[in-house]
Amino acid sequence: MAIADNRQRKMPLPEDRLGKRGRPLAYPEAVLLVHPVEDEFKGEVDDKYEYSIENKDLKVHGWISHNLDLGCWQIIPSNEFRSGGLSKQNLTSHVGPISLAMFLSAHYAGEDMVMKVKAGDSWKKVFGPVFTYLNCLPDKTSDPLSLWQDAKNQMLTEVQSWPYDFPASEDFPVSDKRGCISGRLLVCDKFLSDDFLPANGAFVGLAPPGEVGSWQLESKGYQFWTEADSDGYFAINDIREGEYNLNGYVTGWIGDYQYEQLINITAGCDIDVGNIVYEPPRDGPTVWEIGIPDRSAAEFFVPDPNPKYINKLYIGHPDRFRQYGLWERYTELYPKEDLVFTIGVSDYKKDWFFAHVTRKMGDDTYQKTTWQIKFKLENVQKSCTYKIRIALATANVAELQVRMNDDDTEKTTPIFTTGVIGHDNAIARHGIHGIYRLYNVDVPSEKLVEGDNTLFLTQTMTTTGAFNGLMYDYIRLEGPPLDSYSH
The missing domain is CATH 2.60.40.1120 (Carboxypeptidase-like, regulatory domain)
Structure with missing residues (x-):
């Protein structure tokens, strides 16, 4: 299977997922290969979501048969008919061998993405055309992976040919x-x-x-x-x-x-x-910030996978977040106390876990988690409003509550809550982002003190267990607007 220059591998067989050969994991798509036909796959996880790709990069994907010296490729030269923009993730190829053309998909977005046509509505849409490309090696001495390079070259030709001139339908304008x-x-x-x-x-x-x-x-x-x-x-x-x-x-x-x-x-x-x-949202100067505003959690700490649940393709790979079960590592790293991040001391690349998830308890129940951001303020401007910008990269049946210098989640009202948000399910599907959300939280200066302060971020939902949670894109504390300093 070849879906990108750095995402190519020999794949397991369909029967490896069935019966005694495979053991289903937390959801049906993920299977641990216990007794595969070929021993090289033993102990690996097979999961079609590990091969998702953003629309902007999803132009060509497919398969190479070493026995037949044949390549079978799907080329999609335009994103115009796809939903959700360039950053929307879609499925590609997976065990079968299966090659998918995803026209409509709610993956990494949730039920709000599902198209709704009401009674009496008039609607039509052209999907495709999609190009199926077959190629073969000129001789037995050629490298089979040259078929991938040839398919990429053909993809560039098809992109230059878009929009095609052969569709006869008036619904496909030339x-x-x-x-x-x-x-x-x-x-x-x-x-x-x-x-x-x-x-x-x-x-x-x-x-x-x-x-x-x-x-x-x-x-x-x-x-x-x-x-x-x-x-x-x-x-x-x-x-x-x-x-x-x-x-x-x-x-x-x-x-x-x-x-x-x-x-x-x-x-x-x-x-x-x-x-x-x-003009991006901004009221005052940056006091501190965590992360990079890139609509993704990729820059944060992504742990090594559990050795029992590995896809060998992603060992040492830049997309290390595509391993199965990474959400479970939070409980292992923080078995009793939650994450504490200290501005000026902690490093978000090492100390900020990529997903704010629940903690698994010994009896298979799950616990809400509260992260802390500790920071110092030399001066607090009186009778002013500070601002916290919280950009989320994804959310799945999550509620984020924000408190300042008050950690009693049972008795106090948060200064802000998102309410229950999201059905992106990017945590389970090895995606580093889903739907982007931005929240702007007012912090009255009376909530702050000169010296040590703590911002508390609580994810309260536990109804779906391991997959309740969110990923942060970026967090920033802004001081009051400059004109307020003169008052």
Whole structure:
């Protein structure tokens, strides 16, 4: 199976998952290979979710037969018909050999992603075309993995050929029936620079009209995305006619951008929106921060897998989070006391567990967990409001309660709660993110003291056991707005 340059492996057989050969784990998709046909797979976990890929990287995947010197590939040259934008994760290939073309999927998003058509609604959508590509080795001396490289080259050809000119349906417009848009996205953060900063590598896209960030859960219409260059310039070609919101997000800044006006795409149009500016949420200067605002928990501490539940592909791999059962390691690392992170001392790469999950107790029950962030303040501005920005990379039937200098979760009211949120299930499915959520929490200065302070973050839900939880993307404490210092 080959799904990326660094994600290729010989795969187990379907019968390895059945009967006495395989033992189901916490959910049916994950199976421990106890007595596989081939001994090399013994003791490994097979789970189709370990091979998920983000839409932006999901262009070609498939299989190589060493016996037949044959490759069988699925090439998807455009993301326009896929739901959820570029960061949405989808299944690819898995034991079978099976190769999937995922048109609609709620994986890593939850039930809010499920498309709903009401009585009397008129709706239609074109999925694909998807290209199935077969290739073979010219002779027995050739490297079978050269078939993967050839499939990637064919994928580039198909991308250049999009939109195809052969579909006869009027519902699939050819290139001259589509439009284009271009511009430059800049970032304005006065606490970092007096100048506008180029949105280096921003993801910019058109999606059906909706609230800011709603494209993450949109599944009925079409989306058209691209990655801006290092100076923030972007161009999107071959857009279907219709009305869209222009959206964007940038690594290094929290929140979502949305252009204030709807974009109307017509056949042959070439719209230049010029310089557009994103002002990410910000009230005051940064007091401290944890993580990188990249809509992912990948930069935090991902533990080594339990030796009993290993996929050999991900040993020493950058995607180390794709191992089965990592959620269980939290209880092993913190059997009685929860995580404590000290600003200026702790290192989020080593000391901030990648997922805020429950603690498993000895009787197979689960316990809510409270993480602490300890920090010092030399001065507290009186009668002012500080701000905590909490960006979540995912949530699954979780409730995050926030308290400042008060750890009594039973008797005190939190200064903020998310309520019960999320059905992303990224924790179980080895995903390092699901749906992005941003919360802005006001902290009255009366809650803070000069000297030692502690922020308490409690995940209260335990109804689904091991998989109640969330992943943080980034947390920042901001001081009061600068104009409040003069009062």
